[in-house]
Amino acid sequence: MRARNWLNGGATSALMTTVLALAATPHVATAQWSTTFEQHYFADPSNWAFRNTYPASDRLFNAFDYGHAILYERLYTRPHDDPSSLEEKEYEFITRKLLVKPPRLPLEEAAIEVEYAKLAPEAKQMFEWAHVLHRQVYDVLADERVPAAQKDARVARVLAYYKSRPDLAFSSVPKTMELMEGDEYGAAFRRRYPKFNGLIWAYHWLQIGLYEPLLTATSASARRAGVQATTRRFFQMLENAPQNMPRVMPMTPAVAPVFTARYPEVATIFDNLHGMHDVISDILASPIVPRDQKRAVILGVAERYRDSTSYVWSRKEWLEMSDMMGSNNMGGPAVGFTAEFPTPTVERGAKMAEIMKAMGHDHGGGANRVTPPPASTDAPTARKPDSTSKKQPAPAPGHVHPQ
Secondary structure, three states: HHHHHHHOOOOHOOOOOOOOHHHHOOOOOOOOOOOOOOOOOOOOOOHHHOOEEEEEEEEHHHHHHHHHHHHHHHHHHHOOOOOOOOOOOOHHHHHHHHHOOOOOOOHHHHHHHHHHHHHHHHHHHHHHHHHHHHHHHHHHHHOOOOOOHHHHHHHHHHHHHHHOOOOOOOOOOOOOHHHHHHHOOOOOHHHHHHHHHHEEEEEHHHHHOOOHHHOOOOHHHHHEEEEEEEEHHHHOOOOOOOOOOOOOOOOHHHHHHHHHHOOHHHHHHHHHHHHHHHHHHHHHOOOOOHHHHHHHHHHHHEEEEEOEEEOOOOOHHHHHHHHHHHHOOOOOOOOOOOOOOOOOOOOOOEEEHHHHHHOOOOOOOOOOOOOOOOOOOOOOOOOOOOOOOOOOOOOOOOOOOOO
């Protein structure tokens, strides 16, 4: 209720409530000391160009922030709720009210995910920093004052600014699906909450998909029409849910191939961002990860998504995986689509390793994958279970078991 009051205009009251709650709570999951800090946008003349030119699409991002925040808060604070709490009640509020009339300004997610923000502020800040990159790249590509020949240099400056925060920046090296799905808790969220998971994946489809009309259209009017069409396609995904929603995580090379070819590092960062979103949902949703270990496991995963040596694919392997999984299973391409949705070829809720095995391909972890070193006690490494002992594998750093 507090979050919805905030969305309806009670921002000051909700913010004060949040500050008092943060100050009054003496214990989170484990003792912790976070030194993460917020940082503003890179000073670029294109800032806010997307918001000014495409306000309807831009405001949807503010609603997406609410969707991610309420999801994490519910999974962490109400783990025993019936799935209908998210699948029906919250889904109906988001799709029938919030997305129809989204907030005009970005939300302060800590006012919504109060307990989760205290559990893993480092991971929360990683997401927010990547969302800054998202918005600044939109701005550069949407700014009609910037000649096309100069956009690459502007994006490169924004990317360099993003990478200047190694404590927050996702790796620009592709991460394998083993990191995303390989532990025992993998796919826990999508299997328990298929409709809400489809909503999150539809969010991600639009977030990467909107780059494509900005790059492929040849005039300002065509870009406006393309952004509107891609946004309408997103809303069509929500009809008859989850029928038209993505069945596997949308990957940027499949949904936005032109953007990927032009800005491969940025596209990789966004795939890693969306992969970690899924992992944290699984950690919070899974009873396999004890409550008092959730922070440590989240931080271990976050460390792996920031480094460029563990669980890595070559760029060729990343592109091949995206192609083999098929854009038809990810919601389809972001431009040039037909009225009918493409026919999916995989079961909803399946892990990619299961899908690849059914296709006759070796999922693997990528030829260049390096086993991550043991992490600290506070941030253990999430690792794939020992296949030789499925029931009671030997303990390993970051490996979690029911208690």
